[in-house]
Each structure stands twice: as C-alpha cells, then as structure tokens.
Amino acid sequence: MIIGALEAGGTKMVCAIGNEKGEILKRISIPTKTPETTMPEMIAFFKNEKVERLGIGCFGPIAPDKTAENYGCITSTPKIAWQNFNIVKAFGEALSCPVGFDTDVNAAALGEATFGITQGLDCSIYITVGTGIGVGVYLNGSLLHGMMHTEAGHIMIKRHREDTFAGNCPFHGDCFEGLAAGPAIEKRWGRKGAELSCEEKVWEMEAFYIAQACVNFCMTYSPQKIVLGGGVLKQDMLLPMIRSKFEELMAGYIQTKELADITNYIVPASLSDNQAILGCIKLALNA
Amino acid sequence: MIIGALEAGGTKMVCAIGNEKGEILKRISIPTKTPETTMPEMIAFFKNEKVERLGIGCFGPIAPDKTAENYGCITSTPKIAWQNFNIVKAFGEALSCPVGFDTDVNAAALGEATFGITQGLDCSIYITVGTGIGVGVYLNGSLLHGMMHTEAGHIMIKRHREDTFAGNCPFHGDCFEGLAAGPAIEKRWGRKGAELSCEEKVWEMEAFYIAQACVNFCMTYSPQKIVLGGGVLKQDMLLPMIRSKFEELMAGYIQTKELADITNYIVPASLSDNQAILGCIKLALNA
Numbered sequence: 001m002i003i004g005a006l007e008a009g010g011t012k013m014v015c016a017i018g019n020e021k022g023e024i025l026k027r028i029s030i031p032t033k034t035p036e037t038t039m040p041e042m043i044a045f046f047k048n049e050k051v052e053r054l055g056i057g058c059f060g061p062i063a064p065d066k067t068a069e070n071y072g073c074i075t076s077t078p079k080i081a082w083q084n085f086n087i088v089k090a091f092g093e094a095l096s097c098p099v100g101f102d103t104d105v106n107a108a109a110l111g112e113a114t115f116g117i118t119q120g121l122d123c124s125i126y127i128t129v130g131t132g133i134g135v136g137v138y139l140n141g142s143l144l145h146g147m148m149h150t151e152a153g154h155i156m157i158k159r160h161r162e163d164t165f166a167g168n169c170p171f172h173g174d175c176f177e178g179l180a181a182g183p184a185i186e187k188r189w190g191r192k193g194a195e196l197s198c199e200e201k202v203w204e205m206e207a208f209y210i211a212q213a214c215v216n217f218c219m220t221y222s223p224q225k226i227v228l229g230g231g232v233l234k235q236d237m238l239l240p241m242i243r244s245k246f247e248e249l250m251a252g253y254i255q256t257k258e259l260a261d262i263t264n265y266i267v268p269a270s271l272s273d274n275q276a277i278l279g280c281i282k283l284a285l286n287a
Numbered sequence: 288m289i290i291g292a293l294e295a296g297g298t299k300m301v302c303a304i305g306n307e308k309g310e311i312l313k314r315i316s317i318p319t320k321t322p323e324t325t326m327p328e329m330i331a332f333f334k335n336e337k338v339e340r341l342g343i344g345c346f347g348p349i350a351p352d353k354t355a356e357n358y359g360c361i362t363s364t365p366k367i368a369w370q371n372f373n374i375v376k377a378f379g380e381a382l383s384c385p386v387g388f389d390t391d392v393n394a395a396a397l398g399e400a401t402f403g404i405t406q407g408l409d410c411s412i413y414i415t416v417g418t419g420i421g422v423g424v425y426l427n428g429s430l431l432h433g434m435m436h437t438e439a440g441h442i443m444i445k446r447h448r449e450d451t452f453a454g455n456c457p458f459h460g461d462c463f464e465g466l467a468a469g470p471a472i473e474k475r476w477g478r479k480g481a482e483l484s485c486e487e488k489v490w491e492m493e494a495f496y497i498a499q500a501c502v503n504f505c506m507t508y509s510p511q512k513i514v515l516g517g518g519v520l521k522q523d524m525l526l527p528m529i530r531s532k533f534e535e536l537m538a539g540y541i542q543t544k545e546l547a548d549i550t551n552y553i554v555p556a557s558l559s560d561n562q563a564i565l566g567c568i569k570l571a572l573n574a
Contacts, residue, residue: 123433146410146509222433
C-alpha cells in the first residue's frame with residue numbers, strides 16, 4: 001500500500017511516502033505559509049504519488065474528536081491563516097482517501113509505540129523539548145484525547161532555586177514550557193542552547209525541569225517508559241542528568257520492575273527523528 | 288444479584304451489600320487491624336449475605352495488573368501487616384466468587400462515572416483531598432493503570448509565595464499532598480482545618496494548591512470534568528475559590544465547550560460520600 005504521511009509543523013510541512021513496514025520511501029519539505037499556497041503544493045505531491053491513505057500529525061491545538069462538528073480542524077493556533085482550517089476535510093476531498101489525524105506529539109508517541117522503543121508496551125509517553133514542549137500519550141493501545149488532547153507542556157512545576165528568569169510562556173509565564181523550552185534557555189542565558197554545551201549550570205537547571213516533569217508524568221500517567229525527543233535533547237550530557245535528578249526527586253516512592261533500571265525507563269527517541277512521520281504512517285493505517 | 292462492595296481503607300473497612308442499580312442495602316464498618324483478625328470478620332459478613340460477586344476499592348499502592356504475578360496484592364504500604372497481602376486471592380478463595388479490584392480513588396472515579404455526575408462522559412477524574420490526596424482516572428471507558436496506577440497526589444507544584452511550611456510528605460516534602468492534604472493544613476496552621484473555617488488566608492492558600500493541581504490534570508489528562516471529594520472539600524467556601532484560581536492560572540489557554548462553564552467543569556462529588564462504595568459495586572459487576 002502507498003501511504004502518505006504529513007508532519008504538519010508551524011514552520012515546515014514534511015510530506016512523506018511510506019509503507020506498512022514503516023519504511024520511508026520519499027520525503028519533501030515545504031515551508032508553512034498559508035493554506036491557500038501550501039495546501040495545493042502538498043496535494044500535488046500526494047496526488048502524484050497516488051497515496052491510498054494519509055496520516056497527519058499536526059501542530060495544535062487541533063480538534064481530534066471524530067464525533068465533534070469541527071473534527072479535523074486546527075483550532076486556536078496563533079498562526080492566524082490556519083485558524084479553524086479543516087485540514088482533514090481538505091485532504092480527504094482532494095485525495096479521495098481515508099485520512100488519519102492527531103497531534104504531532106501523539107504521532108511521535110504512536111511512531112515509537114509502533115516501530116520504535118515502546119513497541120509492545122501498553123502505556124508510554126513521548127516528550128519533545130524543542131521550540132515548544134509537547135507530550136504524546138499512548139495508553140492501553142490508543143492515543144489520549146479526552147476533552148481535546150494533552151497540553152502537558154504547560155504544567156506548573158517548581159522553580160529551580162537559583163533561577164531568576166521570569167519564564168517565557170505568553171499564557172502562563174513559568175510553566176514547564178515557559179521555563180525549559182529552547183527559547184527559554186536562550187532568553188535566560190543570552191545565547192542559544194547549542195552554544196552553551198560547556199556550561200554545566202545551564203544543563204543542571206534544564207535537567208531539573210525536565211526531570212520534575214518526568215516525575216509528574218510518572219505520577220499521573222504511570223507509563224511503562226518515558227521517551228525524550230526534540231532539539232534540546234541533542235545535548236548528550238542532558239539525559240544522564242535527567243535520570244539522576246528524576247531518581248532523586250522520586251525518592252523511591254514507587255517501586256516497580258520498570259523503575260528498577262532507570263536507563264531503560266527514561267530513554268531517548270529511537271527512530272532517528274522519524275518518530276512523528278512514522279506515527280503518521282500508523283495514523284493512516286488506522287484511518 | 289447480591290453484590291458485595293468493600294472500600295478498604297487504612298483505618299476502616301467499609302463492607303456493603305448492593306445491587307446493579309447502585310442501591311446500597313446494608314453496610315458495616317470494621318476497624319483495619321491485621322489480615323489475621325480483620326479478614327475473617329469481613330468474610331463472615333459477605334458469606335452471611337451470600338454475595339455472588341465482590342468489588343474491592345483498596346488503599347494502595349496495589350498491584351491491579353491482572354497479568355502480573357502479584358495481581359491482587361497490597362504492595363509497599365507502610366501498614367506492615369498488609370504488605371504483600373493478596374486480598375483478591377483471599378476473598379476469591381473464601382467466597383468462591385468473582386472479585387473486582389482497584390484503588391479506592393479509581394473506585395470513586397468509577398462510582399461517579401457509573402452512577403454519578405460524570406455518567407456518560409468518556410474521560411473524567413476524581414480527586415480526593417483528605418488525610419492524603421489521591422486521583423482516580425477514568426479514560427475512554429476504563430480506569431487508568433499503566434505501569435501500576437496513578438499516584439497523582441504526589442506531583443510537584445509551585446509553592447504559594449507566602450507559604451513557609453516545609454511540606455509534610457515523608458518522600459517528597461512539598462509535593463501536592465505534602466502541601467495540601469489535611470495533615471499539612473494542621474501542621475502549617477497549628478489547628479485542624481475544621482477549626483479554621485473563618486481564616487480566609489488558610490483557604491486562599493489551599494485553593495491555590497488544589498487549583499494548580501487541577502490545571503496540571505487538565506493539561507495532562509484533558510478530562511471532560513473534574514470531580515472533587517474528600518474531607519477538606521467539606522469547607523464550602525473552598526470550591527468557588529478553586530474555580531476562580533483555576534481560571535486565573537489557565538489564563539484562557541484552552542478553549543473548549545466544557546471549560547466555558549467552570550461551575551460545570553470542576554464539580555463536587557455527587558454521591559453523598561458513597562462514590563467509592565458504588566464504584567466497588569461496578570468493579571464487582573465488571574469482574
């Protein structure tokens with residue numbers, strides 16, 4: 001089967017062709033402008049490839065509830081041109097094929113659960129720390145939606161006692177994303193994270209925030225594994241610091257076989273940054 | 288059908304008889320001593336009533352995973368006599384009937400979802416704030432377990448800027464439970480919550496903590512409704528303060544029809560403190 005996969009981001013649209021085995025056969029990237037200019041380009045690509053199904057992992061917030069009137073829409077995004085645009089309907093009509101739809105982070109969680117490191121587990125989460133922070137949640141074999149979908153990048157967490165930065169979230173100030181996403185690092189320290197690799201204090205603080213979020217997600221979702229991805233995690237020293245701080249903060253409260261080996265509990269994304277696009281393939285298969 | 292329900296608590300065991308309609312026909316309460324003394328009393332009660340099924344909502348942590356070797360056990364509880372006691376096996380053998388089993392807070396969430404205010408919803412949570420803090424999670428028609436079960440009373444949240452109390456959780460100090468459960472209120476202010484009804488500062492701080500947890504659970508679980516129960520919520524002024532602080536902290540970030548009416552989103556338990564025992568009846572029916 002020829003499967004189309006679209007990782008729809010705020011700055012670029014990654015369009016790919018793949019198959020049931022999770023092989024990616026072709027991929028293009030298109031800048032995200034307006035629906036009027038960007039949609040026809042994407043449709044032309046997928047039409048030309050004769051896709052039989054399409055899966056979309058989309059920047060949010062979105063309406064993923066199939067029973068809702070606005071199912072398929074990108075809703076209250078700050079990207080005005082895309083507000084209330086029904087991307088599922090548009091592709092469904094243009095390509096005359098089934099379309100699967102979820103958030104980009106749920107797609108990444110699904111990609112890891114289908115083809116990656118959380119394969120075979122009932123409950124896992126995927127956290128991306130990059131320009132923003134998002135969490136994809138895979139529970140009992142399906143992606144969590146609830147009222148809408150998780151926005152777990154915006155949980156409130158404790159401040160590091162040496163952190164004087166006010167926080168960067170336009171809604172919540174010093175929520176998790178406001179304290180720990182890439183732009184927060186840059187604003188706090190005056191340089192981009194990539195240029196701060198040697199500054200231990202930077203990563204000690206960052207690890208404290210990510211570890212604290214992992215503790216909260218461990219307490220709330222009780223996942224069997226936590227997968228970490230996104231640009232900030234490219235800093236290799238960060239993962240061991242997160243694991244160590246996580247164990248310190250958990251203080252032995254939960255005793256399970258999964259937590260007995262922390263290096264196998266908090267793990268890096270396993271699919272070479274293809275976790276979301278592979279999740280889109282699975283979304284297409286499920287559509 | 289004659290259904291047995293057991294709300295197993297650390298200080299008392301509430302044993303009840305009910306039916307499929309959620310009617311409670313008889314109820315006794317037995318002090319929680321050791322399995323050797325308390326189990327025979329409970330078994331005698333249920334045997335005498337000729338129960339055909341039993342549902343147990345139990346103090347934790349427990350092993351609710353049916354595929355695990357220790358399924359049915361109370362695990363690392365500080366109540367030494369009950370550590371690793373397999374309560375499901377003990378009742379199953381003594382009563383020769385199917386036994387349902389979950390945490391006390393999951394039972395309460397299930398009670399509300401089956402007979403109470405969250406009936407008909409796919410995704411709801413139940414938070415109890417009393418001697419401890421627990422969260423029951425009902426998602427897509429079933430109770431959340433994952434690796435174990437939620438322990439969402441122990442999430443990390445921000446401290447109130449005027450709060451100098453160190454926190455009361457033996458594991459985490461100032462986690463949600465350590466800051467906001469009944470014993471934390473008593474230690475911080477030197478008197479029990481029930482004696483502090485007129486002290487506005489007490490409840491402003493308490494509302495800040497509970498609202499902040501509600502924000503985090505709204506972001507993580509995306510529930511269609513949040514139900515609040517437990518002894519601390521008996522303070523009538525608290526609920527409106529929680530709602531108001533919740534809206535302030537959310538800052539309009541999530542726009543859904545459910546959140547449009549906060550008085551219908553964060554609601555008090557609806558089953559006259561019978562939510563857990565009624566959930567046990569449903570656990571028995573599902574067994």
